[in-house]
Amino acid sequence: MPLLKLSKRSWILIAAVVFAIASTYLGVVHLQQVQQQNRLDEQFEQIQTKLENVKITRLISRKAELETQLGEAKVQLETAQIALSRPVESSMVTRALFDVAEAHSLEVIQMTSSSPSKANLEGADFSLLTLTARIEGSAPNLINFIIDLNTYFGTSVVKSVTINIPEDSGKATVDVMMVIYIYQEG
Numbered sequence: 001m002p003l004l005k006l007s008k009r010s011w012i013l014i015a016a017v018v019f020a021i022a023s024t025y026l027g028v029v030h031l032q033q034v035q036q037q038n039r040l041d042e043q044f045e046q047i048q049t050k051l052e053n054v055k056i057t058r059l060i061s062r063k064a065e066l067e068t069q070l071g072e073a074k075v076q077l078e079t080a081q082i083a084l085s086r087p088v089e090s091s092m093v094t095r096a097l098f099d100v101a102e103a104h105s106l107e108v109i110q111m112t113s114s115s116p117s118k119a120n121l122e123g124a125d126f127s128l129l130t131l132t133a134r135i136e137g138s139a140p141n142l143i144n145f146i147i148d149l150n151t152y153f154g155t156s157v158v159k160s161v162t163i164n165i166p167e168d169s170g171k172a173t174v175d176v177m178m179v180i181y182i183y184q185e186g
Contacts, residue, residue, distance in 0.1 A: 093153070093180050097133060100152055104145040106137035109173075116182070127182040132175070139165050139172040146174065155181040 006014075094113065101108050111134070116127040135145060142163060150158050162175040 093129060093131060096152065097131065097149070100149055101135050101137075101145060104137065104141040104148070106135045106141055106145055108133055109136050110134040119181070121181075129180045129182060130177065131180060132177045134173055134175050136171045136173045139163070142172055142174045146176065149176065149178070153178070153180055157181075 094111065097111065098108055112132050114128075114130040116129050119126045119128045135142065137145075146158070146161055150156075156178050158176060158178045160175075160177045163172065164174070165172040
């Protein structure tokens, strides 16, 4: 059967219809791809927003933790600065107290010293250091210790002495509070 004889115009019309169908199909496919891309873009933006919120929440939480740690570190630093700000004189006075106690065969069982404070006596600037201690040993040695302690520091005043001598012949103790004046130049 011979091919239908179609006119040139019919062939052009058929080609145009086929082209129109193909173009429409490609247009629909392209439109679906554009719509799919738009949905994916929206989902991506939502996920990105959620990730940013999660990151921000974590960063805020981490910031709070770090601020807490910083506050604790500042407190520790201030404590260390206070402890380390005591002048060398305080260490020397403490060492001298231990030396006098050791010379009398006594044991220092408790000791505290204040931070130096400033004082002015008749125009001269001084640092005042208050030292309290509990010393243990035999009663005669404790009495000799107090006498020597009072004379060992030329710029000190023994403010109070409390001696406790137990009746059961145990070790006696003495609680001493003294103020040491340290001259400050200039």
